[in-house]
Amino acid sequence: AQSVTQLDSHVSVSEGTPVLLRCNYSSSYSPSLFWYVQHPNKGLQLLLKYTSAATLVKGINGFEAEFKKSETSFHLTKPSAHMSDAAEYFCVVSDSGGGTYKYIFGTGTRLKVLA
Amino acid sequence: EAQVTQNPRYLITVTGKKLTVTCSQNMNHEYMSWYRQDPGLGLRQIYYSMNVEVTDKGDVPEGYKVSRKEKRNFPLILESPSPNQTSLYFCASSLWIRDYEQYFGPGTRLTVT
Numbered sequence: 001a002q003s004v005t006q007l008d009s010h011v012s013v014s015e016g017t018p019v020l021l022r023c024n025y026s027s028s029y030s031p032s033l034f035w036y037v038q039h040p041n042k043g044l045q046l047l048l049k050y051t052s053a054a055t056l057v058k059g060i061n062g063f064e065a066e067f068k069k070s071e072t073s074f075h076l077t078k079p080s081a082h083m084s085d086a087a088e089y090f091c092v093v094s095d096s097g098g099g100t101y102k103y104i105f106g107t108g109t110r111l112k113v114l115a
Numbered sequence: 116e117a118q119v120t121q122n123p124r125y126l127i128t129v130t131g132k133k134l135t136v137t138c139s140q141n142m143n144h145e146y147m148s149w150y151r152q153d154p155g156l157g158l159r160q161i162y163y164s165m166n167v168e169v170t171d172k173g174d175v176p177e178g179y180k181v182s183r184k185e186k187r188n189f190p191l192i193l194e195s196p197s198p199n200q201t202s203l204y205f206c207a208s209s210l211w212i213r214d215y216e217q218y219f220g221p222g223t224r225l226t227v228t
Contacts, residue, residue: 006157009155032213032214034216034217042221043205043219043220043221043222044158044205044207044217044219045219046216046217049214049216051213051214090157090158094212094213094214096212096213100171101146101163101165101171101212101213102160102163102173102174103148103160103217104160104174105150105157105158105159105160106157107155107156107157108157
């Protein structure tokens with residue numbers, strides 16, 4: 001079965017500094033991976049996805065992520081944090097093997113941006 | 116406007132009183148799913164549906180039922196709610212599985228006393 005581990009439950013950065021949110025996955029075959037963002041009291045919005053094309057994926061609002069098969073990682077980065085980036089971020093893997101068709105979410109990383 | 120709608124948005128109920136949370140999408144998506152979100156646990160999948168009359172269990176199906184009689188609708192049924200089902204619930208839909216983005220509804224906050 002697939003699984004996702006988000007290595008940090010909380011991350012704090014200063015405005016204008018880089019953001020790194022870490023995600024490791026386990027998969028017995030080539031996965032599809034996603035990052036979603038949830039702003040306070042809002043629904044979830046897709047930031048970006050990896051679907052076995054380019055390993056460096058660019059998303060909305062300046063975010064990007066790199067798929068590294070050798071490290072089983074899909075870390076989310078942004079060069080310069082903005083106050084509006086404060087939210088909870090979820091790494092997600094699509095589990096569509098063995099007759100199941102599930103999405104597996106990580107436990108989330110809450111990003112705090114300090115002025 | 117393409118969207119997933121859920122009703123009600125907020126619900127307070129008592130233990131054992133049957134309830135239904137509705138979910139509807141207008142994007143002609145094949146795949147629909149229900150999740151619950153609890154602090155520190157992320158989102159966990161309750162049930163999903165690949166098409167009309169095709170449903171399957173997610174990771175936390177106990178105490179829930181679903182049905183998919185029409186492609187656009189995927190209601191979540193709690194036949195005998197208990198306090199441990201107090202949670203934030205999200206419905207989502209996608210064109211298909213694996214490579215496809217899920218679109219999420221606004222959420223339903225359920226409190227069972």
